[in-house]
Amino acid sequence: MLKYLLSRMFYSVALLFGVLFLVFMLLHITGDPVSLMVSRHATPAEIEALRQELGFDRPLLVQFAEFVKNALQGDFGRSFRYRQPAMDLVVQRIPATIELASVALFMAILMGVTIGILGGSNPNTALDSIARGLGLLGQTIPTFWLGLILIIIFSLNLGWFPAYGRETFKFIGLTLPNKSIILPAFALSLFTTGQLARFTRSAVLEVMNEEYVTTARSKGLKKMRIYSRYILKNSAIPLISIIGVQFSYLLSGSIYIETIFSWPGLGNLLAEAVSTRDFFLVQATAFFTSFVVIGLHLVTDIIYMLVDPRIRYR
Amino acid sequence: MNDKDKDNQKYELSGLLIDEQEDRSIRAKLWYLWRLLWRDKSGLIGLTVFLIIVFTATFASQLSPHDPLKQNLHVSRQPPVWVEEGNAEHILGTDNLGRDIFSRIIYGARVSIMVGFLGVSMAFSLGMMIGLIAGYKGGRVDSIIMTLTNMILALPYLVFVVFVAAILGRSLLNVILIFGLTDIPIFVRVTRGEVLRLREEGYIEAAVSIGQKTPAIIFKHIMPNLLGPLITLATFEMSAMIFYEAGLGFLGLSVPPTIPSWGNMLAEGRQYLTVYPWMSIYPGLAIVITGFGMNLFGDWLRDALDPRLRRMKK
Numbered sequence: 037m038l039k040y041l042l043s044r045m046f047y048s049v050a051l052l053f054g055v056l057f058l059v060f061m062l063l064h065i066t067g068d069p070v071s072l073m074v075s076r077h078a079t080p081a082e083i084e085a086l087r088q089e090l091g092f093d094r095p096l097l098v099q100f101a102e103f104v105k106n107a108l109q110g111d112f113g114r115s116f117r118y119r120q121p122a123m124d125l126v127v128q129r130i131p132a133t134i135e136l137a138s139v140a141l142f143m144a145i146l147m148g149v150t151i152g153i154l155g156g157s158n159p160n161t162a163l164d165s166i167a168r169g170l171g172l173l174g175q176t177i178p179t180f181w182l183g184l185i186l187i188i189i190f191s192l193n194l195g196w197f198p199a200y201g202r203e204t205f206k207f208i209g210l211t212l213p214n215k216s217i218i219l220p221a222f223a224l225s226l227f228t229t230g231q232l233a234r235f236t237r238s239a240v241l242e243v244m245n246e247e248y249v250t251t252a253r254s255k256g257l258k259k260m261r262i263y264s265r266y267i268l269k270n271s272a273i274p275l276i277s278i279i280g281v282q283f284s285y286l287l288s289g290s291i292y293i294e295t296i297f298s299w300p301g302l303g304n305l306l307a308e309a310v311s312t313r314d315f316f317l318v319q320a321t322a323f324f325t326s327f328v329v330i331g332l333h334l335v336t337d338i339i340y341m342l343v344d345p346r347i348r349y350r
Numbered sequence: 351m352n353d354k355d356k357d358n359q360k361y362e363l364s365g366l367l368i369d370e371q372e373d374r375s376i377r378a379k380l381w382y383l384w385r386l387l388w389r390d391k392s393g394l395i396g397l398t399v400f401l402i403i404v405f406t407a408t409f410a411s412q413l414s415p416h417d418p419l420k421q422n423l424h425v426s427r428q429p430p431v432w433v434e435e436g437n438a439e440h441i442l443g444t445d446n447l448g449r450d451i452f453s454r455i456i457y458g459a460r461v462s463i464m465v466g467f468l469g470v471s472m473a474f475s476l477g478m479m480i481g482l483i484a485g486y487k488g489g490r491v492d493s494i495i496m497t498l499t500n501m502i503l504a505l506p507y508l509v510f511v512v513f514v515a516a517i518l519g520r521s522l523l524n525v526i527l528i529f530g531l532t533d534i535p536i537f538v539r540v541t542r543g544e545v546l547r548l549r550e551e552g553y554i555e556a557a558v559s560i561g562q563k564t565p566a567i568i569f570k571h572i573m574p575n576l577l578g579p580l581i582t583l584a585t586f587e588m589s590a591m592i593f594y595e596a597g598l599g600f601l602g603l604s605v606p607p608t609i610p611s612w613g614n615m616l617a618e619g620r621q622y623l624t625v626y627p628w629m630s631i632y633p634g635l636a637i638v639i640t641g642f643g644m645n646l647f648g649d650w651l652r653d654a655l656d657p658r659l660r661r662m663k664k
Contacts, residue, residue: 054501062517065514175641178596178597180616181616184620184630184631185631187623188623192623288508292600310601310603318516322513325506326506329505330504
């Protein structure tokens, strides 16, 4: 168990170095990072000055060594636009994204697992077809379109929710978002809802056919008890890893939703940095998102190991 | 072995021939496939939708009632025909510059199908080759390839695609290259998994023991068996690519704004969301219908060709 844990952690660290390398290389993919950063009207002298200022005139290997050294100290250069260290900007935006992703995940679990259980425990009925259809729909509606449609219906026509922005209220010293989070979180959650509905359905179906469920039935146990003790508990194990993966998807996939709803999170920052060609900020955002995603995968694996004894004793 | 026999073997091994059939001509195989498809209406609907989209993309210039690029400010901002001020001349209305939305959607199918088809073809062929090497060679080659593959798959995909697209700039070729290259790992993983499984099969061992050469084994015995799972994967990946292309377009990172594409239309529509909502509704609907059709067809294909894949793709 300890061996598994150590090798898993070593792998995550190696992966982070891989990400650092990739993030560094991407900026040099075209051969000249400076040309990406300056405006079209810059004179050759200005370009040369910027190249020297940012150290892009040195050998690539030297640059990479310094990049890694700085990155390990959390320094990803300064944002051109905000004239601030890029990592500081990223850190400021994290809470809003985590907040949005968490609410979206909660909604997805609530809807997806319910739909999945209903479909899985009544296979091949009308209810099952509806559940499967909803699951498929969740996977085939792009979030960026859904966001627009939700705004048209619920903000412009019905006026129930604000069309954009994050509005807050104070609650025992905490600043919490009000109903302005509902539309973006719902739009973000739909894909995950579809995934969870599908997986819950097949997990429930699989467990339903296990012999211990048949035994429990033949013993005459109450239906509720069979569900709570046998079916749901055993269906939940494979769901853990899916939920972990989905949460990282929600965190990194929020770029569309945050852009549409002007939600002040990481995705919005990334889209903004890309459109203003603020590449140090893009680098910092990409690295940080990868960091969080890799960390989440690690945590998911550890939880999985604790829950599923088959992995623990390998 | 003549061609006919080879074909028979191909289908037989990919699990299509469940029952023993007397007539082994290609015609009989196709008839069998068709019967399977006819039995499951959802697969048939999916295939029909997909073929319609491909047809539309191919004959866009014949099918579209108007020039998708022609601006006409006299008829700009017209709502769809069923709305009161609508005009039968422009079924889905016109955009802010008076361009016909219906025609633009028809032309937009070209970009989507082209990116999806070429991107998947690239990822398919390269991924299969690398996966074959990894799975068949084994040892150190395998572990290097798989470590790299798993690393890339562990990254937040969308963030990196946005990063690369921002650096390379807007062009159709760039978009195809980005998706074609970044999609290789999933094909590598599935190919390798299948090869590892196939290597244990009796007929491969038999082929090795009678002294068949490695290329012969790979091309005659392993490749035909890979096609089923890989084609299924390709269907899902193509629909995912169409989504991602539209998403990049929505963020202003896909094909140049002069080319009508569903993502570009959504990006333009978003600016006029409050006043001319039809500009965003219908291009998005095209994406939803395409995705829905391809997913239905993919689900059917997966069950028809290889039920085992269900467990492989997470």
